[in-house]
Amino acid sequence: MITSREAEILARQAMTDYVNACHCQTQDDVANVLMKLASLCGLGMVAVVGHADAVARMQGTTDYISENVSDVLWKTTKAH
Numbered sequence: 001m002i003t004s005r006e007a008e009i010l011a012r013q014a015m016t017d018y019v020n021a022c023h024c025q026t027q028d029d030v031a032n033v034l035m036k037l038a039s040l041c042g043l044g045m046v047a048v049v050g051h052a053d054a055v056a057r058m059q060g061t062t063d064y065i066s067e068n069v070s071d072v073l074w075k076t077t078k079a080h
Contacts, residue, residue: 015037018037019034038058045057045058
Protein backbone atom coordinates (compact mmCIF):
# COMPACT_ATOMS: atom_id res chain seq x y z
CA MET A 1 0.00 0.00 0.00
CA ILE A 2 1.27 3.48 -0.84
CA THR A 3 1.60 6.11 1.87
CA SER A 4 -1.16 8.57 2.72
CA ARG A 5 0.86 11.38 1.14
CA GLU A 6 1.44 9.37 -2.05
CA ALA A 7 -2.28 8.58 -2.20
CA GLU A 8 -3.11 12.29 -1.82
CA ILE A 9 -0.79 13.24 -4.68
CA LEU A 10 -2.27 10.54 -6.91
CA ALA A 11 -5.84 11.52 -5.98
CA ARG A 12 -5.20 15.21 -6.71
CA GLN A 13 -3.83 14.34 -10.14
CA ALA A 14 -6.75 12.02 -10.89
CA MET A 15 -9.22 14.69 -9.77
CA THR A 16 -7.53 17.34 -11.92
CA ASP A 17 -7.49 15.04 -14.95
CA TYR A 18 -11.17 14.16 -14.40
CA VAL A 19 -12.31 17.79 -14.10
CA ASN A 20 -10.28 18.77 -17.16
CA ALA A 21 -11.79 15.88 -19.15
CA CYS A 22 -15.29 17.15 -18.26
CA HIS A 23 -14.67 20.46 -20.10
CA CYS A 24 -16.44 22.50 -17.42
CA GLN A 25 -17.52 26.00 -18.40
CA THR A 26 -18.28 27.42 -14.95
CA GLN A 27 -17.36 26.98 -11.30
CA ASP A 28 -20.81 25.43 -10.82
CA ASP A 29 -19.99 22.86 -13.54
CA VAL A 30 -16.79 21.98 -11.66
CA ALA A 31 -18.71 21.62 -8.39
CA ASN A 32 -21.28 19.38 -10.10
CA VAL A 33 -18.73 17.00 -11.62
CA LEU A 34 -16.81 16.86 -8.32
CA MET A 35 -20.06 16.02 -6.54
CA LYS A 36 -20.59 13.19 -9.03
CA LEU A 37 -17.06 11.95 -8.34
CA ALA A 38 -17.63 12.07 -4.58
CA SER A 39 -20.92 10.18 -5.00
CA LEU A 40 -19.24 7.44 -6.99
CA CYS A 41 -16.44 7.22 -4.43
CA GLY A 42 -19.10 6.73 -1.77
CA LEU A 43 -20.70 3.95 -3.80
CA GLY A 44 -17.29 2.34 -4.21
CA MET A 45 -16.80 2.40 -0.46
CA VAL A 46 -20.21 0.77 0.06
CA ALA A 47 -19.07 -2.02 -2.25
CA VAL A 48 -15.88 -2.71 -0.30
CA VAL A 49 -16.69 -1.89 3.37
CA GLY A 50 -20.48 -1.82 3.51
CA HIS A 51 -23.11 0.87 3.86
CA ALA A 52 -22.61 1.93 7.49
CA ASP A 53 -18.83 2.22 7.21
CA ALA A 54 -19.08 4.07 3.89
CA VAL A 55 -21.57 6.56 5.33
CA ALA A 56 -19.37 7.10 8.40
CA ARG A 57 -16.34 7.73 6.17
CA MET A 58 -18.24 10.22 4.00
CA GLN A 59 -19.61 11.97 7.10
CA GLY A 60 -16.11 12.09 8.54
CA THR A 61 -14.95 13.77 5.35
CA THR A 62 -17.68 16.42 5.50
CA ASP A 63 -16.94 17.01 9.19
CA TYR A 64 -13.24 17.49 8.39
CA ILE A 65 -14.02 19.95 5.59
CA SER A 66 -16.47 21.86 7.77
CA GLU A 67 -14.05 22.18 10.68
CA ASN A 68 -10.64 22.47 9.00
CA VAL A 69 -10.80 23.79 5.44
CA SER A 70 -11.37 27.41 4.49
CA ASP A 71 -12.25 28.86 1.08
CA VAL A 72 -8.85 30.53 0.99
CA LEU A 73 -6.98 27.22 1.37
CA TRP A 74 -8.48 25.72 -1.78
CA LYS A 75 -9.18 28.81 -3.87
CA THR A 76 -9.02 28.11 -7.60
CA THR A 77 -9.05 30.28 -10.69
CA LYS A 78 -12.44 30.68 -12.28
CA ALA A 79 -13.34 28.29 -15.12
CA HIS A 80 -13.88 29.94 -18.50
